[in-house]
Amino acid sequence: MGQEREEYIVEMRHITKRFPGIVANDDVTIQARQGEIYALLGENGAGKSTLMSMLYGMYEPDHGEIYIRGQKVNFRSASDAADANIGMVHQHFKLVENFTVAENITLGIEPMKKGLGIFPYVDLSEASRKIAEMSKSYGLEVDPKAVISDLGVSIRQRVEIMKMLYRQAEILIFDEPTAILTPQEVEYLLKSLEELRKGGKTVILITHKIEEIKKVADRCAILRRGKLIDVLDVRTTSTQEMANLMVGRTVALQTDKSEAKFGDPVLVVKDLSVRNEDKVQVVKDVSFTIRAGEVFAVAGVSGNGQVELADAIAGLVKTEKGSVTLLGKDITNDAIRDRVEEGITYIPEDRQKFGVFLDFNLRSNLALRRYYKEPFSHKGILNFDESQQYAERLIGEYDIRSGQGAKTSLRSMSGGNQQKAIVAREIEQHSPLIIFVQPTRGLDMGAIENIHKQILQERDRGAAILLISLELDEVMGLADTIGVIYNGQLLKIADAGTLSSQEIGRYMMGVTDNE
Amino acid sequence: MNKESSRRGGPRAALARFLTNERWTQITVPIFCIILTLIVSAVVLLVLGKKPGTAFYSFLAGNGFLQKANYGSGSGMISDFFSFLNIMAPMLLAALAFIFGYRCGLFNIGISGQMLLSGYVATVFIGYSELPGAVARPLVLIVGIIVGGLAGAFIGFLKYRFNIHEVVSTIMVNYIISYVTAFRINLKYIDMISRSSKTISSAARLTFTKVQIAGCNCNIPLGIIIAILAAILVHFVFEKTVFGFELRAVGSNRNAALYTGVNVGKQMISAMMISGMLAGLAGVTYYLGYTNTIIPRELVSMGYDSIATALLGNNSPIGAIFSSVLITIFQNGASYMSSAVGVAKEIASVITGILLLFSACGGYFRRLAANYLRKLADEEEEAKKAAAAMAAEKGGEDK
Structure with a gap:
């Protein structure tokens, strides 16, 4: 048994990690050999980063064991992991902006010398030489004397890699390293990963981009919803197969969908562009129309601008250009509350960050769309009897489970019931437009089915529905029209019946018709 | 098992x-x-x-809660109790000022400065005037509220418009207020013997001094009634009004408040303004009630103690009544x-x-x-x- 283990440099066995409300990793076992590029493929929230955080000592697993070179380890912090020659490049770099490259690389293990035999000082001249040498041998060009704030993202990433190498890391974890790079920089990075493999390093690559895996990885573990789906030999597996496994086909949707009866256009989005906080354009010239009685579903891999699109329509972020028209009225620059009044309700992706007040009770949370209006308040004074009755009705009708009825604090409720409360609150507005973003994330089968039924009910009532989902099944099962978003652009808009899941999958990877 | x-x-x-x-x-x-x-x-x-x-x-x-072993002439339990109320009033108001900002997610540590500024303005304009008490006392309160409110709103505006953290701006503004008022007092209003500002007219003072009750000279503070009313009002605003609900919403989860459609910037400025108003009230009850003069270049420690009082009262206005009683008992x-x-x-x-x-x-x-x-x-x-x-x-x- 010991023999078998030594074959792998990294082995994580039966790892389970729970966070309140979700199982991030459920009995996951992965094994990486020395000198291979081992990819972890999965959508956002599949549990890749959590798994690697445990290998890097940032979390401890609830169950399961980690072996490094056949030795069982018990990391309590990242420095424990670093002692075991494990290094990680995070999505967000951890560099000191106004330090030089060499200072950043040696930070914490500065080479000390003593002036006149007494006065200690940091001597970087030798470290700089060493860094220059290493950067040559791995093809990672960096200038040890450059200051970080003057450097672009791809060079900063090289600095992060050099930092690991300088610390003699043998096992290098990369968390979505290409997310921020241009195609040329991606090429360069992938080449250096190959260089690292040649140098005998073990590379673990977290990504949701299949082409990259196809290019450099030897083996690939696929995670979905916290579970290990399969471990594949990359050379003998097709891109399509990997895509299918990643997105998942196990949950077959059985929704009884009636014939769609489209009415007049409710939402018209024209040439909409949005920049995020980092001034990166995340939504680019998006145009589409949703009619009454239509479910318009946006399919796409997470992080391609779909959340920003929804936020822009709901008014949570400013639009850069383009227009949003609701029922013939231009609402592009309207305040959020005006949009709600004019007929937009929004079930947001991150329900605890945006959708509810965890410190408030269920009654207050259910009344969020109405508290300021008659009869929920009168001349600025809240009427608790009204909101109490309203809450009790919704709790009954939508089967919201809570310990102490309307007085329960949201924090003590399960994620599923929090979501039920949000959906109940928003649907009760009977708005002409309802935006659902990932409405079933983290819910169990029963709750998912319920929400799907409610979405279709609202559509049959005549509401226009914008559904944004990472679950292709959900999109296929509910949509009347499907738009596929990639890199902030709607690459394809088509009637749901005319697209196969394979085609959608291709568009989701950014493959367009003319290729 | x-x-x-x-x-x-x-x-x-x-x-x-x-x-x-x-x-x-x-x-x-x-x-x-x-x-x-x-x-x-x-x-x-x-x-x-x-x-x-x-x-x-x-x-x-x-x-004045219990009997002392012996009393001097003209004093007794009842006068001790009134002097306790006299110092407790500004403490409670200052604690309420902190709570009002805190519940909206804002940390107002400029209470001392806001107190000093409103106390100074009220002293100069009303305290040194010849107005009769029936006019002067309400004016003192109004000036305190307005000056404190403006000082608070300024901090809120800096935060909303330029994203300057309120802790930084309040500390800086504290210094500015402290030095500017000291400069003015030393220049124009200094009492050469006490080295503090000249005393105000007793008609403007919010504490009625030397009132005879049961043979004791009592200093009866108007401030305590204002403070208790303010606590009840703040409680009412937070728990029962749309405005208070939105303030708490911003304090509890700014993102969700935005999503709900609350005008977050406006609410932050309002919260800071009202916090300043309460601090202004604390200022006039302190400088034109508990004392009747201002020592230049001195920020009262009460502005900071009030943070602790608020904390002890669990940031609840009613809790603050009890916690300011307790803290005042120890200090006084x-x-x-x-x-x-x-x-x-x-x-x-x-x-x-x-x-x-x-x-x-x-x-x-x-x-x-x-x-x-x-x-x-x-x-x-x-x-x-x-x-x-x-x-x-x-x-x-x-x-």
Whole structure:
């Protein structure tokens, strides 16, 4: 048994990690050999980063064991992991902006010398030489004397890699390293990963981009919803197969969908562009129309601008250009509350960050769309009897489970019931437009089915529905029209019946018709 | 199993449940902190060789809650009690000022400065005027509210418009107010003997001095009525109004408030403005009530003590009434306690310090208790799981 283990440099066995409300990793076992590029493929929230955080000592697993070179380890912090020659490049770099490259690389293990035999000082001249040498041998060009704030993202990433190498890391974890790079920089990075493999390093690559895996990885573990789906030999597996496994086909949707009866256009989005906080354009010239009685579903891999699109329509972020028209009225620059009044309700992706007040009770949370209006308040004074009755009705009708009825604090409720409360609150507005973003994330089968039924009910009532989902099944099962978003652009808009899941999958990877 | 359940019912678990009880945690945690403080300060007093009982008695007697051994002419329990109310009024108002900002997620540590500015403006414009009391006193209150409100709104505006953190701007503004008012006072209003500003006319003073009640000279503060009314009003605004609901929403989760459609920027400026108004009231009840003069270049420590008072009162306006009573008892009773027990007056500051230290740990105690209860529950579950796993492993190992 010991023999078998030594074959792998990294082995994580039966790892389970729970966070309140979700199982991030459920009995996951992965094994990486020395000198291979081992990819972890999965959508956002599949549990890749959590798994690697445990290998890097940032979390401890609830169950399961980690072996490094056949030795069982018990990391309590990242420095424990670093002692075991494990290094990680995070999505967000951890560099000191106004330090030089060499200072950043040696930070914490500065080479000390003593002036006149007494006065200690940091001597970087030798470290700089060493860094220059290493950067040559791995093809990672960096200038040890450059200051970080003057450097672009791809060079900063090289600095992060050099930092690991300088610390003699043998096992290098990369968390979505290409997310921020241009195609040329991606090429360069992938080449250096190959260089690292040649140098005998073990590379673990977290990504949701299949082409990259196809290019450099030897083996690939696929995670979905916290579970290990399969471990594949990359050379003998097709891109399509990997895509299918990643997105998942196990949950077959059985929704009884009636014939769609489209009415007049409710939402018209024209040439909409949005920049995020980092001034990166995340939504680019998006145009589409949703009619009454239509479910318009946006399919796409997470992080391609779909959340920003929804936020822009709901008014949570400013639009850069383009227009949003609701029922013939231009609402592009309207305040959020005006949009709600004019007929937009929004079930947001991150329900605890945006959708509810965890410190408030269920009654207050259910009344969020109405508290300021008659009869929920009168001349600025809240009427608790009204909101109490309203809450009790919704709790009954939508089967919201809570310990102490309307007085329960949201924090003590399960994620599923929090979501039920949000959906109940928003649907009760009977708005002409309802935006659902990932409405079933983290819910169990029963709750998912319920929400799907409610979405279709609202559509049959005549509401226009914008559904944004990472679950292709959900999109296929509910949509009347499907738009596929990639890199902030709607690459394809088509009637749901005319697209196969394979085609959608291709568009989701950014493959367009003319290729 | 029996052992488990007996442990669950043990005194530690009972205490933990007492502290985490959803309904009463607002009250039980501060009470727990106060009891801890009394125990620790009793130990301190014992170490100094003094009787803790006598010391605690003297604190209460010094504030007119209990009978002193003897009184000077023209003073008695009732005059002590009024002087206690006189200093408690600005403390409560300052605590309310902090609470108002804090519940909206803003940390107003500029209360001292706002107090000083409104006290200064009211002193100069009303205190030195010849207006009769019926006009002067309401004007003092109005000036206090307006000046404090403007000072607060300025901080809120800086935060909203330029994203300047309120802690930074309030500290800076404190210095500006302190030096500018000192400069003006030294230039124009200084009393050469006391080295502080000239005293205000008694018609403008919010405390009625030397009122004869039952043979005692009492200083009756108007401020205490204002402070208690303000506490009730703040409570009402937070709990019963749309405005207060939105303020709490911004304080509880800014993103969700935005999503709900609350005008977050406007609410932050409003919260800071009202916080400043309350600080302004605290300022006029302090400088034109408790005292009748301003010492230049001195920011009252009450502005900072009020943060602790608010904290001890769990940031609830009604809780603040009780916590300001308690803190004032220790601070105001210090000198009598010192002479009665024969221990340095500073011991009162030590006790206040201990109280603040423990009340700052209130959240920690609650979490500790919650974790303890969770651990008990987990242990029970683990034990069950382990038993199940052991049974399963026995089956699996043979393979």
